[in-house]
Amino acid sequence: MNNASLYQLTLDGLWKNNPALVQLLGLCPLLAVTDSTVKALGLSGATLFVLVVSNTSVSLIRTVVADNIRLTVFIMIIAAAVTVTDLLMQAYSYELYQILGIFLPLITTNGIIVGRADSFACKNSISAALSDGFFMGLGFSAVMVLMGTIRELLGTGALFADMQLLFGEGAESWRWELLHIDYPLLAAVSPPGAFLVAGCLIALKNQIDTCVERRAQGSAEAAGAVRSEHR
Amino acid sequence: MQEVLLATIPGVLVLTFYFGPGTLVNIIFGGTIAVACEYSVTKCRGRNPAAAISDLSILVTSTLLCIALPPYAPWWLILIGVLTAVLLGKHVFGGLGHNPFNPAMVGYAMLLISFPVQMSAWASPRGLAEVPGLVSALRHLFAPGTIDAVTAATPLDLLRQNTGLLFEDLMNSRPELRGWGGIGWLQANVAFLVGGMWLLHRKVFSWHAPVSMLAALGVCALIGYDGGSSESGGSALFHLFSGATMFAAFFIITDPVSSAVSNRGRLIFGALIGALVYLIRVLGDYPDAVAFAVLILNFCVPFIDRHTQPKVFNMRNGAQ
Numbered sequence: 001m002n003n004a005s006l007y008q009l010t011l012d013g014l015w016k017n018n019p020a021l022v023q024l025l026g027l028c029p030l031l032a033v034t035d036s037t038v039k040a041l042g043l044s045g046a047t048l049f050v051l052v053v054s055n056t057s058v059s060l061i062r063t064v065v066a067d068n069i070r071l072t073v074f075i076m077i078i079a080a081a082v083t084v085t086d087l088l089m090q091a092y093s094y095e096l097y098q099i100l101g102i103f104l105p106l107i108t109t110n111g112i113i114v115g116r117a118d119s120f121a122c123k124n125s126i127s128a129a130l131s132d133g134f135f136m137g138l139g140f141s142a143v144m145v146l147m148g149t150i151r152e153l154l155g156t157g158a159l160f161a162d163m164q165l166l167f168g169e170g171a172e173s174w175r176w177e178l179l180h181i182d183y184p185l186l187a188a189v190s191p192p193g194a195f196l197v198a199g200c201l202i203a204l205k206n207q208i209d210t211c212v213e214r215r216a217q218g219s220a221e222a223a224g225a226v227r228s229e230h231r
Numbered sequence: 232m233q234e235v236l237l238a239t240i241p242g243v244l245v246l247t248f249y250f251g252p253g254t255l256v257n258i259i260f261g262g263t264i265a266v267a268c269e270y271s272v273t274k275c276r277g278r279n280p281a282a283a284i285s286d287l288s289i290l291v292t293s294t295l296l297c298i299a300l301p302p303y304a305p306w307w308l309i310l311i312g313v314l315t316a317v318l319l320g321k322h323v324f325g326g327l328g329h330n331p332f333n334p335a336m337v338g339y340a341m342l343l344i345s346f347p348v349q350m351s352a353w354a355s356p357r358g359l360a361e362v363p364g365l366v367s368a369l370r371h372l373f374a375p376g377t378i379d380a381v382t383a384a385t386p387l388d389l390l391r392q393n394t395g396l397l398f399e400d401l402m403n404s405r406p407e408l409r410g411w412g413g414i415g416w417l418q419a420n421v422a423f424l425v426g427g428m429w430l431l432h433r434k435v436f437s438w439h440a441p442v443s444m445l446a447a448l449g450v451c452a453l454i455g456y457d458g459g460s461s462e463s464g465g466s467a468l469f470h471l472f473s474g475a476t477m478f479a480a481f482f483i484i485t486d487p488v489s490s491a492v493s494n495r496g497r498l499i500f501g502a503l504i505g506a507l508v509y510l511i512r513v514l515g516d517y518p519d520a521v522a523f524a525v526l527i528l529n530f531c532v533p534f535i536d537r538h539t540q541p542k543v544f545n546m547r548n549g550a551q
Contacts, residue, residue: 185311187345196319203323 006131013135020143020198021205025111030144031194033103035155038162040148041141042096043103046085048137050107051116053081055133058121074117075108082108096165112140147197155189157181232287234435235482238426239294242478245422246298249415250354251362253302256372257309258294264313265293272322288327292316295482296335299475299522300342301382302354303368305375308346312338332529333489339522351518355383356415359407386413386473387512387519390465398459398466411466412473420477427481436487439494440501441480445471447505455513464513474512479504479521489529496532496539504528 019025029047033039057077065073086104089097097104107113116136121129153159157179163171187193246254269289273280283289296316300309319341320334321327343350354363360383363371384392386408393401402408410417431438448470455464470476475483484490484504491500504524511520 183346183349185345186347187341190344192341192344199323 009128009131010135013132013137013139014142015139015205018139018143018205019112019115019136020140021202023112023115024202025115026140027198028106029103029110030140030147031191031198033100034144034147034151034194034197035189036152036162037145037148037160038096038165039099040144042089042093042166043100043107044137044141044144046089046100046104047107047110047112048134048141049085050078050081050110051113051137051140052130052133053084054078054113055116055121055129056126057081058117059124059126059129062122070122071114071118074114074122078113078117079108093166099165112136143201147194147201150197151188151193153178154185155187155193157184232291234430234433235291236287236294238430238435239298239423239482241422241426242419243298245419246302246415249356249362249418250302251357252365252368253304253354253363253371254298256365256368257297257300257302257304260306260372261293261297261300261309261313262290264310265289265317268314268317272317273326276322276326278326283327286327289317292321292334296338298478299335299339301350301352303352303363303371304349306372307375308342308349309372311345312342314338315341328488330488331532333483333486333525336483336522336525336529340526343517343522347517351385351388352382353385353518356407356413358414359383383407385518386416386469390469391512393461395461397461398456398463402469410472411468412471416474417472420472423477423481427477430481430485436485437494437497439497440484440490440504443498443501444480444484444505444508445476447502448476448509449505451506451509455509464509470509470512474519475521476508479508479525483521483525484528489532491532491535491539493536493539493541495541496535499535499539500528500532503531 013019017023020027020030026047029043033043054074054077058074061073061077082105085107086097089100089104116133120132124132149159152161157177159176159178160174163174167174185193188197243254243258266284266289269284270280273283293313293316296312297309300312316334316338320332320337321330324330354360389405389408390401396404407414412420427441430436431441449467452465452467452470456466457463459466464470480501484501491497507524507527508520511517511523515523517523
């Protein structure tokens, strides 16, 4: 059943079927931990890892698990992967682990992961499932980090603050004071700001799609007109 | 729409008398931005900008927002507020008539969340401080921070910060709390009440929402009065004639687009806003509660409408 090409999987994960902007899955972390770039980066990295591990494992066991208990098995695989991630973050970036708090274990309930397991990984080969997990995770991460930077910039006027939480001591100086404003737009880093920025990103994506479609239609019509002239 | 604008005149005049020309400057500056923004947005959306502006709805939105803003607000505060109201409050939903939320309150809530310091800096009333002139007001607008503004806590703030005084003692302890709702506030509320009465007389809106809001606020305040102890939530007269009560009752919750449709629905809509205004004022942290109460009830409007739809005469329940 492995028909999807790598190009197709990349396009689907990053744009056409982006988990955050099109499927609207995983909204809880998308809205809750994107108030700074470092938090978004940390959680989206963890999600990406879990997604790849769970997709690969689900694809691996797809022929031996009975259909009617598959969801239970998926959840156990995902939970195991999340536990591994959780312990790894606890070991290597303890402060970020504390800041992310409940949202790390909550990756288990992220709709993207069980969604990809059930709709893709359990019907496809290991290599396809692995690349699907990777590109879906990458698409989700891209949106999360983009939201994190937008909200951090609007809400604090700076970018990449506290990067040492993820990249060690040397990253402390990465903070980039981009806008020198006395009163940043606090709403951007508060919960309503998350909804507003997410809504704007979805609108922007739809607008780009419409424009591309219209242009494609226009060029197709132009080509048709040229052809009829030649006739 | 024209009548709503006219009806704000007494309130604006009273605010100008007591707090100086700050509110007037807000309204003119905000109105200019709002019209420019509406013009460009309708142009971009392929609508007729002249028609959109000439129905004056955009001026009503910006005027109501600018009355609610503190006098002598810096230009960027007004700019952000008006742009939020017009773009996020109105046009993302499809323009006039499609907005589920009151646009002016969307702008106000955005500002209140983002800039709590600027939004709670109200001017001192006439008689307690020198009221700034027009030149000074313009300097506050365009060069904020270059001169010190004379700001004071609002009566609602003073009540919230009260820790040890009995309610009566609190009201007597500060000169700005004279009268039921404080100097300037009582008079402004009466002026907005007068404007609202004129609108009722002209049948611009029905009495249901304002009356039920004021009644609910009064009843809640009576229940929470606590005999005027130091923990008191304040008297009913204080709540009715301080803050933005009358302004909200007659100018904000009567917005035909975002309020409930039927008269019974409007009674519920108004009463719940009144109760929420009291609760948020007494238990919350923000200077006034109207914006949040109105936005929360805007959420509930589809639900209220669904359950208060009048039955068609001579139709049985469930008949199409």
